[in-house]
Amino acid sequence: MMKALVNKKSSEQASETEISVNHQKLIDATIETIAKRGLADTTIAHVAKRAKVSQGYANFRFNSKDNLLISSLQYLSDEYKKSWQKIFEEKNIDPIDRIIRIIQNDFSSKIANRNKISVWIAFYSEVKFRPSYLAICQRQDEIYSQQMEKLVSEINNIANQKEFTPKEISETYHSMVDGLWQRILFDPKIYTNEFCKNLVLKYFKSIYVNEDRFA
Amino acid sequence: MMKALVNKKSSEQASETEISVNHQKLIDATIETIAKRGLADTTIAHVAKRAKVSQGYANFRFNSKDNLLISSLQYLSDEYKKSWQKIFEEKNIDPIDRIIRIIQNDFSSKIANRNKISVWIAFYSEVKFRPSYLAICQRQDEIYSQQMEKLVSEINNIANQKEFTPKEISETYHSMVDGLWQRILFDPKIYTNEFCKNLVLKYFKSIYVNEDRFA
DNA sequence: TTTTGTATTGAATAATCATTCAATTTTTAT
DNA sequence: ATAAAAATTGAATGATTATTCAATACAAAA
Structure with a gap:
């Protein structure tokens, strides 16, 4: 359904750009979530919602919550x-x-x-x-x-x-x-x-x- | 079964003393647990174990984990x-x-x-x-x-x-x-x-x- | 258009944990 | 000693949450 996808660069070296978009969106959302709710109350679900991606994706993209926090x-x-x-x-x-x-x-x-x-x-x-x-x-x-x-x-x-x-x-x-x-x-x-x-x-x-x- | 109970004071104003014993044991255990594992990883179960009381009691004694932390x-x-x-x-x-x-x-x-x-x-x-x-x-x-x-x-x-x-x-x-x-x-x-x-x-x-x- | 590969979803899973409470033990009063 | 009251247990409950993964959407290639 509705997707707000970013226009792609040409092709070959596939992306670095829109990969980074989600990557960065998640990192920003993580920092914002920690700032708003505290680390103790920061869940993948909150972060994903703020970054406007699915919960599963947030985890998949960084392999683990821990890794997302470290990043x-x-x-x-x-x-x-x-x-x-x-x-x-x-x-x-x-x-x-x-x-x-x-x-x-x-x-x-x-x-x-x-x-x-x-x-x-x-x-x-x-x-x-x-x-x-x-x-x-x-x-x-x-x-x-x-x-x-x-x-x-x-x-x-x-x-x-x-x-x-x-x-x-x-x-x-x-x-x-x-x-x-x-x-x-x-x-x-x-x-x-x-x-x-x-x-x-x-x-x-x-x-x-x-x-x-x-x- | 085995209980390491503290000898009581006489009676009337029932205790202030042995109430305080468990009270203080739990507070000490909380501080120690936070020091050893971090706040994020401090559970009532850990604290209760360290204080040598049951998990249910730890919660009961302070009404809530939150209250134990504040204390x-x-x-x-x-x-x-x-x-x-x-x-x-x-x-x-x-x-x-x-x-x-x-x-x-x-x-x-x-x-x-x-x-x-x-x-x-x-x-x-x-x-x-x-x-x-x-x-x-x-x-x-x-x-x-x-x-x-x-x-x-x-x-x-x-x-x-x-x-x-x-x-x-x-x-x-x-x-x-x-x-x-x-x-x-x-x-x-x-x-x-x-x-x-x-x-x-x-x-x-x-x-x-x-x-x-x-x- | 059809096919193929990749990105993304979201519901299911399994683990963790605070909290509750009926049952048991211990203490106090009689 | 016995009964009543208080303290304490620990197993069950329900909520929360990271993680998984089959299904779907999408993009690129043919």
Whole structure:
């Protein structure tokens, strides 16, 4: 009966396109469902309905619910990674401006909104019991931390800051971001993205006292 | 058949004691089960087995699984609260020493261990969908923040620190602790309790530059 | 058009689980 | 000791859900 099918590309290498359409529709629907109902209450049936495919298909397409969840986490992780990778790769930009852009990104509404955060935390909460979740989260973390430390050491050189090692600054920053994201989820009235961003900027200002771009 | 029953108190106001025994056994078992298997995989049957009562009883005793979970979160919350409340109530102690004790408490092995943290995060992850979880977490937070701000303002007076408001310091501290707890869960090899505690102490040292007790 | 292969459906299956409750054991009062 | 009350059991129930798969719709090839 009624099918809303996407027009096909020519042919030969059959598809990559409309395969991806359903693939992506399901991943999006999964993330949306987790955001709306929580991981505990996310069923294949809910996801399939939201993605407008049959329940059987959703399972068939990803082999298992577990695999669908892993793919969704991977997608979320990649999406976040792209956003900061872009900033780290920008050319001709002062390290302090770069780190400010990183901070802005971490508290942009695209990244730090209650839906995304709730999905992250849902996966975090299972990390201890699902090695595959842990692996995805750790891989992300590692690269981010590495680039962050490099950036901070550039700043340390310029600003002639000796008190803190780049690792320490990177670690505290990262922890603060995670903690603030959690707080955005709990109490978005108080913890607006602006509020959180400014808190972090002030933290940097306390480290680099002579630098007023953090103000 | 075999029962390991606890000797009773005399009588009249029937019990409060042995009622509490089963009550507490079930709450302990719930927390342990969540720590070992994750919230998603915590069933009444698992909890009952661990508490050495029948499955039917576990449900009967708390009326519902949901209620058992809420009671367990409340217990966890109270336990944590007691630990810091004690420090805030200590007499004849210098505010800086007091805050150091608070930090030590937040990274003591009794509080910041992987089991407890995983249970906290499990509940956090559902906060958006369960008003009762949120209420418990928020109440905790509010009192803690309030006392913390008061303590910080005492320190600010002594240390003559103007850059940061007590609220800002309290917020960043709290976020950092939450973030670091998360990291202890992810990678306990790197994020030892010592490591985390020292990171936070260093943060305070950067705020109160002239105070060397934070070193 | 007809045939063939692929994508998709949706109903059936089997497993898991919270909850119920009649039956049993244990405790308390007489 | 006996009866009444309370606590506790564990098997049955019904709801939910991931997964399977035979049937169908669709697209491409002949």
